[in-house]
Amino acid sequence: MKKVTILDIAKAANVSKSTVSRVLNGTAAVASDKKRAVLDATDRLGFKPNVVARSLARGRSMTIGVLTQIIGSPFYDTIAQGVIAGLSGSGYSPIFVDGQWQQDEEVVGIRALLGRQVDGLVLIGGDVPAEEIVELCGDLPTVIVARQLPDDVHNCVFMDNVDGGFQATKHLIEHGHRDIAIIKGLAHHADALDRFAGYRQALKEAGIPVRDELVLDGDFSADSGVDAVEQMHHRGITFSAIFAANDMTAFGARLALSRLGIEVPGQVSLVGFDNQMESAYTTPPLTTMHQPARQMGAEATKAVLAMIDGEPFESRRYGGRLVVRESVSRLST
Amino acid sequence: MKKVTILDIAKAANVSKSTVSRVLNGTAAVASDKKRAVLDATDRLGFKPNVVARSLARGRSMTIGVLTQIIGSPFYDTIAQGVIAGLSGSGYSPIFVDGQWQQDEEVVGIRALLGRQVDGLVLIGGDVPAEEIVELCGDLPTVIVARQLPDDVHNCVFMDNVDGGFQATKHLIEHGHRDIAIIKGLAHHADALDRFAGYRQALKEAGIPVRDELVLDGDFSADSGVDAVEQMHHRGITFSAIFAANDMTAFGARLALSRLGIEVPGQVSLVGFDNQMESAYTTPPLTTMHQPARQMGAEATKAVLAMIDGEPFESRRYGGRLVVRESVSRLST
DNA sequence: TTGTAAGCGTTATCAC
DNA sequence: GTGATAACGCTTACAA
Numbered sequence: 286m287k288k289v290t291i292l293d294i295a296k297a298a299n300v301s302k303s304t305v306s307r308v309l310n311g312t313a314a315v316a317s318d319k320k321r322a323v324l325d326a327t328d329r330l331g332f333k334p335n336v337v338a339r340s341l342a343r344g345r346s347m348t349i350g351v352l353t354q355i356i357g358s359p360f361y362d363t364i365a366q367g368v369i370a371g372l373s374g375s376g377y378s379p380i381f382v383d384g385q386w387q388q389d390e391e392v393v394g395i396r397a398l399l400g401r402q403v404d405g406l407v408l409i410g411g412d413v414p415a416e417e418i419v420e421l422c423g424d425l426p427t428v429i430v431a432r433q434l435p436d437d438v439h440n441c442v443f444m445d446n447v448d449g450g451f452q453a454t455k456h457l458i459e460h461g462h463r464d465i466a467i468i469k470g471l472a473h474h475a476d477a478l479d480r481f482a483g484y485r486q487a488l489k490e491a492g493i494p495v496r497d498e499l500v501l502d503g504d505f506s507a508d509s510g511v512d513a514v515e516q517m518h519h520r521g522i523t524f525s526a527i528f529a530a531n532d533m534t535a536f537g538a539r540l541a542l543s544r545l546g547i548e549v550p551g552q553v554s555l556v557g558f559d560n561q562m563e564s565a566y567t568t569p570p571l572t573t574m575h576q577p578a579r580q581m582g583a584e585a586t587k588a589v590l591a592m593i594d595g596e597p598f599e600s601r602r603y604g605g606r607l608v609v610r611e612s613v614s615r616l617s618t
Numbered sequence: 619m620k621k622v623t624i625l626d627i628a629k630a631a632n633v634s635k636s637t638v639s640r641v642l643n644g645t646a647a648v649a650s651d652k653k654r655a656v657l658d659a660t661d662r663l664g665f666k667p668n669v670v671a672r673s674l675a676r677g678r679s680m681t682i683g684v685l686t687q688i689i690g691s692p693f694y695d696t697i698a699q700g701v702i703a704g705l706s707g708s709g710y711s712p713i714f715v716d717g718q719w720q721q722d723e724e725v726v727g728i729r730a731l732l733g734r735q736v737d738g739l740v741l742i743g744g745d746v747p748a749e750e751i752v753e754l755c756g757d758l759p760t761v762i763v764a765r766q767l768p769d770d771v772h773n774c775v776f777m778d779n780v781d782g783g784f785q786a787t788k789h790l791i792e793h794g795h796r797d798i799a800i801i802k803g804l805a806h807h808a809d810a811l812d813r814f815a816g817y818r819q820a821l822k823e824a825g826i827p828v829r830d831e832l833v834l835d836g837d838f839s840a841d842s843g844v845d846a847v848e849q850m851h852h853r854g855i856t857f858s859a860i861f862a863a864n865d866m867t868a869f870g871a872r873l874a875l876s877r878l879g880i881e882v883p884g885q886v887s888l889v890g891f892d893n894q895m896e897s898a899y900t901t902p903p904l905t906t907m908h909q910p911a912r913q914m915g916a917e918a919t920k921a922v923l924a925m926i927d928g929e930p931f932e933s934r935r936y937g938g939r940l941v942v943r944e945s946v947s948r949l950s951t
Numbered sequence: 952t953t954g955t956a957a958g959c960g961t962t963a964t965c966a967c
Numbered sequence: 968g969t970g971a972t973a974a975c976g977c978t979t980a981c982a983a
Contacts, residue, residue, distance in 0.1 A: 290976055301954045306978060316952060336734045337673045338976035341959045346670055348713070355699050357895065362695055366688050369716050378730060380681070380713045383702050397711060401669045507899045536899040543901045562690065563896045566840045566869040568876045623960055634970045639962060649968065671960030674975045 289332045297326035309334065340402065348380050349589060350398030352391060352408045355383045358505070359561040360531070360578050364409050364430055367582020375590055377404070388412045395421050405589035408432075409582070415439060426592035430585040431578075432475065433602075440592075441600040442585040446476045449574045449605035450483020453528050453556045456572070456607055458491045461616035462526040462554060466499040468513040468538060470530035477505070477530055480558060484528055498522050503534050510537025518545055525553060525616050532557040532564045532573055539567065539612075550614035560608050570610035577603050622665045630659035642667065673735065681713050682922060683731030685724060685741045688716045691838070692894040693864070693911050697742050697763055700915020708923055710737070721745045728754050738922035741765075742915070748772060759925035763918040764911075765808065766935075773925075774933040775918040779809045782907045782938035783816020786861050786889045789905070789940055791824045794949035795859040795887060799832040801846040801871060803863035810838070810863055813891060817861055831855050836867050843870025851878055858886060858949050865890040865897045865906055872900065872945075883947035893941050903943035910936050 291305040298305065300319050307313045308323045315323075326332070340346040351368055354361050365381075372379055380401060382394030391413045398406060405426040408418070415434045418427070428440040457465050467484045470477025485495050501516060503509035510529055514537075517524060529535035535557030542549055549555050549569060557564060557573035564571040581603060588598045624638040631638065633652050640646045641656045648656075659665070673679040684701055687694050698714075705712055713734060715727030724746045731739060738759040741751070748767045751760070761773040790798050800817045803810025818828050834849065836842035843862055847870075850857060862868035868890030875882055882888050882902060890897060890906035897904040914936060921931045 288976090292976080302977075303955080303979080304953060307953090310978080312978080314952065319953085333729065333733050335674075335976050337670055337679055338959090339978075340670045341668075341674050341961090342976075342978040344959070344978095353702075355702055357696070357699065363690070366690065369686075369688055369714065373716065378713055378715065378734065380711055381702060382711065383706065396666070400666050401711065507895075511899075533895070533899075536896060540899045540901055540903070562840075562866070563869060566844075566866075566873045568873055568901055570873070621960090625960080635961080636963085636970060636972095637968085640969085643962080645962085647968065652969085668960050671975090672962075674959085674977090675961040675963080677962095677975070 288335075289330045290335070291332070294323060294326040294330055294332050297330060298322040345404050346402040347377050348401065348403050349377050349586065350395070350401070350403035350406045351379045351381050352384050352394055352398070352406070352411060353381055354386050354410045356386060359533075360559050360576060361409055361431070363561075363578035364582035367579035367584075368407050368409075368430075368586045370579065371583035371586030371590075377590065379407075384411050386410070386412060392417065392421070399425075405593050407582075407585050407589055426589050428585045428588050428592075428598065430581050433600075436600060440588065440598050442581045442588065442603070443600075444576050444581065444603045444605055446479030446605075447483040447486065449558060449576070450480035450528070451487045452483070452605060452607050453480075453558060453574050454484045454487035455491075456609070456613065457526045457528060457554060457556060458487060458493070460526075460554065460613055463493050463616075464496075464499065464524040465493075465526045465528060466501060466513070466517060466522075466524040467528045468501045468503040468510055468530055468534050470503055470505045470534070472502065472504075474505075480530055499524055503530055505531050505534060507533045507537035507540075510534035510539075511541040512537075514538045514541035514545070526555070526613070527553060528556050528558075530558060532559040532561045532571060535571055535573070535612075536563075536567065539571075550612050554613040554616075556613060564608075565610065567612075569612050572610045572612045573608055574605040575608045576605055621668075622663045623668070624665070627656060627659040627663055627665050630663060631655040678737050679735040680710050681734065681736050682710050682738045682740060682919065683728070683734070683736035684712045684714050685717050685727055685731070685739070685744060686714055687719050687743045689719060692866075693892050693909060694742055694764070696894075696911035697915035700912035700917075701740050701742075701763075701919045702915075703912065704916035704919030704923075710923065712740075717744050719743070719745060725750065725754070732758075738926050740915075740918050740922055759922050761918045761921050761925075761931065763914050766933075769933060773921065773931050775914045775921065775936070776933075777909050777914065777936045777938055779812030779938075780816040780819065782891060782909070783813035783861070784820045785816070785938060785940050786813075786891060786907050787817045787820035788824075789942070790859045790861060790887060790889060790946065791820060791826070793859075793887065793946055796826050796949075797829075797832065797857040798826075798859045798861060799834060799846070799850060799855075799857040800861045801834045801836040801843055801863055801867050803836055803838045803867070805835065805837075807838075813863055832857055836863055838864050838867060840866045840870030840873075843867035843872075844874040845870075847871045847874035847878070859888070859946070860886060861889050861891075863891060865892040865894045865904060868897075868904055868906070868945075869900065872904075883945050887946040887949075889946060897941075898943065900945075902945050905943045905945045906941055907938040908941045909938055 384391035501513035717724035834846035
């Protein structure tokens with residue numbers, strides 16, 4: 286069970302290394318008898334090409350580096366799945382590093398990827414400043430998913446979170462709600478900020494003032510949804526609807542509401558953000574903004590592949606789509 | 619921004635390639651002045667070692683191959699996260715291939731990993747027969763997670779699903795239930811079969827006969843939970859409790875129940891399996907079997923690392939832990 | 952069409 | 968301590 290190299294099969298087939306390489310890669314025409322001899326020896330000896338050696342010789346590693354943010358977030362996990370899907374059948378393999386949403390970790394990770402001679406890079410989310418990304422990656426085909434960088438800086442595939450927040454809030458307004466609370470996401474997270482901006486924009490457009498007491502802090506966790514609702518209840522704040530920064534937060538809010546004996550959507554309407562799988566099966570099924578996470582991951586990946594082949598690419602913005610289920614009802618006045 | 623190699627820094631530091639290599643790896647003592655000169659040149663020129671070349675020379679790639687089963691299953695995804703976590707700080711990077719729960723895909727994937735000279739292998743789930751794994755992987759450090767192979771065949775880190783099913787069912791029995799339905803998982807999936815076996819065992823031990831009408835087919839999806847409940851209702855079958863093969867199925871069942879106006883746990887008690895994040899926030903919060911998915915992933919990975927260093931390893935079976943929440947109540951007779 | 956030989960960037964084995 | 972020099976396994980001019 287020793288390592289079989291092309292030299293071994295070269296000998297076995299009575300040809301030179303180069304010829305072996307040629308038939309294996311179809312790089313050049315080879316006499317059919319020798320060809321068969323090579324192919325023959327190849328599987329007789331059970332030859333498996335050494336990708337590492339090939340990479341070194343070719344200068345291409347056939348790997349794509351992927352920076353993930355493993356926080357157990359369904360959204361980012363789904364993007365990662367999209368990346369894997371986008372790579373399938375391409376001959377490229379993904380190699381992962383995890384950024385843990387920490388700048389230094391991310392930089393270390395990207396460096397590691399670079400050291401491994403990846404042919405391209407897919408960066409999922411992250412906090413590394415745009416300039417640093419450019420500095421690190423140079424002209425290596427790179428695309429950033431789920432994050433919007435200045436247009437002239439780098440290629441991004443992202444979702445319009447301002448519009449998402451706007452749509453979600455508007456949906457509530459259209460159902461007659463005016464006392465709409467928002468449970469925000471992580472304080473410095475761009476997506477959270479954008480969704481909040483969309484919320485304000487929708488209210489403004491409807492002539493509804495933003496009331497500070499209806500703006501609750503959160504961190505994308507279910508617990509923060511629970512806390513926010515309890516807080517409002519404790520303070521005696523009245524509201525007829527909640528826009529949660531993501532579905533997990535909405536789940537928490539829904540549970541807290543239920544504990545307080547407040548019916549959804551009977552007494553309070555609820556909208557989430559992400560459309561994660563579980564949201565279709567909560568009671569009631571959650572109305573939420575769909576983010577094409579998997580699709581974005583796949584598209585970003587294919588873009589990297591295309592860039593490797595010299596094709597150009599420009600940033601792509603996705604629009605969200607509100608999935609209307611049963612957690613919102615018309616406000617009966 | 620050209621590629622800087624050790625040759626470049628060798629020249630810049632007036633030493634030989636070998637010396638550069640030595641200081642970079644600490645392989646041997648080097649005069650401190652030369653050492654400084656090298657280190658100096660190293661970051662002046664911004665040298666980044668080429669991992670591919672190093673791998674070829676050393677015969678170790680510093681990568682661990684991971685076979686995943688990306689079906690969007692929280693359970694398997696969590697294991698993958700555990701793998702990443704287990705690798706962190708080790709210097710090894712994970713390289714992923716996806717098996718999609720298809721034998722041929724899995725074999726192709728493993729082959730690809732092997733071709734990339736991975737130093738070890740973590741196989742998550744999968745359907746490839748034990749003998750084939752052995753044949754493919756030879757003596758490469760390999761451990762299989764979330765799957766139990768014959769003891770003498772390979773190293774596994776898995777959970778005892780029979781016991782899990784047993785505990786879950788027993789919990790229901792202890793609360794006075796006798797008409798306990800089970801919504802099974804994928805027909806040929808070992809875990810599903812084991813959980814079902816545990817269910818039967820618990821009933822038997824309690825002297826409760828297994829009634830066929832209470833055994834519903836399912837496929838681990840929420841929809842199959844919905845279907846199962848609707849089916850029972852349609853057939854007029856009475857039951858006071860449901861053991862769902864996993865949490866997603868439980869979610870579906872819970873929704874269907876709610877649609878039928880059946881209260882949980884008031885009229886029907888419900889137990890799931892997986893303890894995925896969302897289960898703590900459903901209404902009511904779901905009582906479910908906790909599987910230490912992340913932990914299993916991490917442990918398997920560390921085991922592979924240890925095996926690379928020549929340490930032995932033996933299969934490890936995890937016990938499940940029932941997380942009691944609010945979806946089960948005592949049957950009032 | 953086919954073989955020889957020169958890399959690819961490191962590490963490792965020798966002498967010195 | 969340090970520097971040649973030979974691997975590592977494969978690709979790719981360059982000849983023939």
